[in-house]
Amino acid sequence: MDNAILGRTFAEKALARATGVSDARVGDILDMTPDLIFSHDNSAAIRRIFEKIGAAKIAYPDRVAITLDHAVPAPTTEHAQNHAEIRAWVAQQGIKHFFEVGRGICHQVISEEALILPGETILGADSHSTHFGWLGAFGAGVGRTEMAALWATGQLWWRVPESMRITLNGRLQHGVTAKDITLRLIGDLGVDGGKYRSVEFTGDTVATLSLDERAVIPNMMAEFGAQNAYLPPDQRVFDYLEQRRTRDYTPLYPDADALYDEEITLDVAALEPQIALPHMPESVVNLSEALGQPVQQAFIGTCTNGRLEDLQAAADVLRGRKVRCRMIVIPASSQVLLEATRRGFIETLLEAGATISTPGCGPCMGNHMGIPAPNEVTISSANRNFRGRMGTPDASIYLASPYVVAASAIAGKIADPREYLS
Amino acid sequence: MSQHRVWVYGDNVNTDVIFPGKYTYTLKTPEDIAAHALEDLDSTFAANVKHGDVIVAGRNWGCGSSREQAVTALKYSGVYAIIAESFSGIYFRNCINQGILPIVCPQLNNLVPTGSSVTLDLENAQIVAEGQSFVISHLSPSVQAIIDTGGLVPMLHQRFAETAK
Ligand code: SF4
Numbered sequence: 001m002d003n004a005i006l007g008r009t010f011a012e013k014a015l016a017r018a019t020g021v022s023d024a025r026v027g028d029i030l031d032m033t034p035d036l037i038f039s040h041d042n043s044a045a046i047r048r049i050f051e052k053i054g055a056a057k058i059a060y061p062d063r064v065a066i067t068l069d070h071a072v073p074a075p076t077t078e079h080a081q082n083h084a085e086i087r088a089w090v091a092q093q094g095i096k097h098f099f100e101v102g103r104g105i106c107h108q109v110i111s112e113e114a115l116i117l118p119g120e121t122i123l124g125a126d127s128h129s130t131h132f133g134w135l136g137a138f139g140a141g142v143g144r145t146e147m148a149a150l151w152a153t154g155q156l157w158w159r160v161p162e163s164m165r166i167t168l169n170g171r172l173q174h175g176v177t178a179k180d181i182t183l184r185l186i187g188d189l190g191v192d193g194g195k196y197r198s199v200e201f202t203g204d205t206v207a208t209l210s211l212d213e214r215a216v217i218p219n220m221m222a223e224f225g226a227q228n229a230y231l232p233p234d235q236r237v238f239d240y241l242e243q244r245r246t247r248d249y250t251p252l253y254p255d256a257d258a259l260y261d262e263e264i265t266l267d268v269a270a271l272e273p274q275i276a277l278p279h280m281p282e283s284v285v286n287l288s289e290a291l292g293q294p295v296q297q298a299f300i301g302t303c304t305n306g307r308l309e310d311l312q313a314a315a316d317v318l319r320g321r322k323v324r325c326r327m328i329v330i331p332a333s334s335q336v337l338l339e340a341t342r343r344g345f346i347e348t349l350l351e352a353g354a355t356i357s358t359p360g361c362g363p364c365m366g367n368h369m370g371i372p373a374p375n376e377v378t379i380s381s382a383n384r385n386f387r388g389r390m391g392t393p394d395a396s397i398y399l400a401s402p403y404v405v406a407a408s409a410i411a412g413k414i415a416d417p418r419e420y421l422s
Numbered sequence: 423m424s425q426h427r428v429w430v431y432g433d434n435v436n437t438d439v440i441f442p443g444k445y446t447y448t449l450k451t452p453e454d455i456a457a458h459a460l461e462d463l464d465s466t467f468a469a470n471v472k473h474g475d476v477i478v479a480g481r482n483w484g485c486g487s488s489r490e491q492a493v494t495a496l497k498y499s500g501v502y503a504i505i506a507e508s509f510s511g512i513y514f515r516n517c518i519n520q521g522i523l524p525i526v527c528p529q530l531n532n533l534v535p536t537g538s539s540v541t542l543d544l545e546n547a548q549i550v551a552e553g554q555s556f557v558i559s560h561l562s563p564s565v566q567a568i569i570d571t572g573g574l575v576p577m578l579h580q581r582f583a584e585t586a587k
Contacts, residue, residue: 027559028562029561029562029564029565030562031562031564049575052575052579053575053578053579053582054578054579054582054583054586055578055582143488143490143515143516143519145490145519145574145575146515146519146574148575149519149574149575149578152578152582153578157518157562157564157565157568159511159514159515161511192485195511196510196511196512227511
């Protein structure tokens with residue numbers, strides 16, 4: 001087949017744009033200049049690599065964002081010292097997109113601040129940087145060495161990836177969410193289903209999903225092994241950005257005849273709530289197969305499912321009821337917390353017996369604020385359930401939507417939320 | 423053009439067998455890391471590998487964890503290049519950033535035995551083995567510059583040292 005006559009994928013178009021060339025194809029190695037680069041609590045470690053490079057200043061401080069989110073407020077003196085080093089660095093380098101303890105999780109904060117826009121490219125020193133596909137940006141994770149190089153030069157070499165296309169058709173039933181779509185895909189194709197490709201979504205389901213739900217899909221494509229993920233942006237995305245953005249943008253869409261090396265279709269209309277069993281995100285079954293498993297802790301939060309609608313889903317299930325196990329709710333950002341407070345969701349959650357903690361990653365990766373005891377079972381709205389992920393190797397983690405987490409908290413065992421939703 | 427002795431391995435060799443995860447936080451110097459290269463796949467490798475040797479492998483070399491030590495271990499063992507049918511994406515990136523040449527060449531794996539030799543002719547983008555030649559892709563100049571100076575950090579260090587003069 002003659003490559004010249006084929007259309008281009010989103011990844012090919014976005015990387016050509018980020019490099020300032022008119023065309024790019026799979027396998028090309030480009031020197032691209034991302035529109036935004038970001039890191040978090042790992043910024044002090046990146047600074048130490050940066051110093052080995054010998055550059056005096058960050059090349060484009062206005063294109064750098066840093067959030068303190070992974071262990072906030074600092075749980076130990078070492079964490080506090082790490083944060084202090086990062087603050088000093090931020091001041092020294094004049095980084096203005098700096099977000100303090102409590103502002104929220106990097107992916108959520110950068111989305112709320114509209115620091116990245118459709119068609120743009122964003123690289124983060126965090127594996128869930130695939131997240132920004134929700135608004136039609138090219139988002140990918142890089143290593144610390146690569147982030148140090150990006151600080152120093154603003155550029156990074158990049159190989160244009162192969163692409164896979166996933167078509168989502170149909171409308172989800174009530175009580176079934178984008179999380180369930182994502183879990184089903186990972187369950188069907190495995191944690192390496194993405195094979196480090198650009199995973200590009202299409203189909204009529206996308207337009208039916210709220211923006212909060214859309215973010216779940218590319219976010220958790222990290223657990224699918226994707227390099228980046230992409231949802232076609234529509235008017236809802238443009239409206240969201242309108243009041244927040246500070247520059248113009250041009251959205252990018254793949255051509256209909258672009259070359260995909262794998263195509264998958266999923267009809268979501270018949271989808272049941274899904275759940276990932278310990279200890280792999282691909283150990284996914286229909287919720288009905290896991291009902292009745294006792295749980296000691298329920299956690300709602302993280303960059304995957306800690307947004308306003310996720311707290312609303314939990315509140316809808318918990319309204320007028322009481323939890324039977326301990327329940328931790330951590331909003332993904334201060335804006336989420338504020339809006340959830342205004343709308344009464346926080347009140348409902350507290351009345352039901354849940355507790356609320358500082359916006360940030362919380363217990364997602366086992367730093368603090370919800371580490372399970374040995375042999376305990378947690379049901380979580382997060383993205384990873386690897387052994388030891390929450391800090392305790394012989395504890396178990398089940399992954400599901402906020403509806404399922406909230407229903408399970410009421411029952412004290414894994415339960416179907418549709419029993420509680422009118 | 424340069425001649426290299428080869429070590430041949432199969433498909434889906436993961437980073438755990440290239441550099442065991444249990445050493446990730448305890449071994450720090452590149453030499454110590456190299457002493458455990460391929461320990462769980464080929465216990466003869468670390469003791470016998472010579473400077474300039476190359477690895478020939480099948481599909482998906484370097485899959486699994488993204489740990490950079492799985493490249494460091496081979497680089498400081500003296501491995502000059504890894505020639506594979508395909509690479510895991512992150513491993514491919516790590517190779518270049520650490521200054522070791524990743525070459526995609528699907529034909530070599532079932533052709534050459536361990537201990538034989540291959541000729542790399544990077545200028546003409548080809549590999550010669552067993553009397554046959556195989557085309558490989560050119561690297562971009564920026565990536566070639568990284569390899570030539572031994573990795574991303576040394577390359578940038580050199581660049582910034584020059585501009586400071
Ligand atoms: S919430 Fe969890 S997955 Fe998301 S950025 Fe924080 S630690 Fe990573």
